[in-house]
Amino acid sequence: MSSLQTPLHQVQGLGAAHSGTGHFWRQRITALALVPLGLWFAFAVLGLIDTNEVAILSFLSHWWNALLMAAFATIMFYHMSLGLQVVTDDYVHGAGMRIFLLLLIRFAWIAGTSTCLFALIRIAAST
């Protein structure tokens, strides 16, 4: 026998952790996307501070601004869940607490993303 892995596992290229390097890659790719999106967000916030609601609504009424804000929120919440998972994996060793926190992180990820997207849809519908 040349390998202890089943043919299926050889093809998948995954070890005992089952998930391979997927998590690592997603964290890096979302980080890369958040560099320009984060800079755009800073540009937008500084440009909208000291204005009023009308200015913010007219800014978000441009489809590209609404799209960039939706992309920023979506990718940032995903990146947040990946990062918080690593912190939990590193420091929380009790099985019960770990599962509780990992579930909480995933719920927070979905809740945060859907709240922001819903708010953006409401804003788009009102303008």
Added chain:
Amino acid sequence: MADTPQKPGHERPLSPHLSIYRWQVTMLASITHRATGVALAFGTLVLAWWLVSISNGPEGYERFMSVATTPLGVLVLFGFAWSLAFHLLNGIRHLAWDLGYGFNKVTATQTGSLVYVLSLVLAIGAFAFVWTGHAGYLQ
């Protein structure tokens, strides 16, 4: 494993722990990267609240602004701004490492210090920009 009884006088060696390391810039930057990441996770609540308040009409947005402009609100926003600046700049440093650049001991220490200085300059600069009336250019 940690509960295994040990013979007196034959204690097993302990692996080096955080408390006995000499503090270094690279180590501090790594810890700060995590800390700012966790802080920004709470900062996402501010983003969600901001967008929801805008979607709630002028009164909702005014309520957000009345909380955000209290001294505590400004302090939280400054922490948010600095955390974002640090995490973004240090994140670029991490991405460079992933590509194999900047791993040299001297370079890693220099870029670490640079990230601290630049993130503070950006955060303080952003607040100075607002307080001197230069913000709001998207009106």
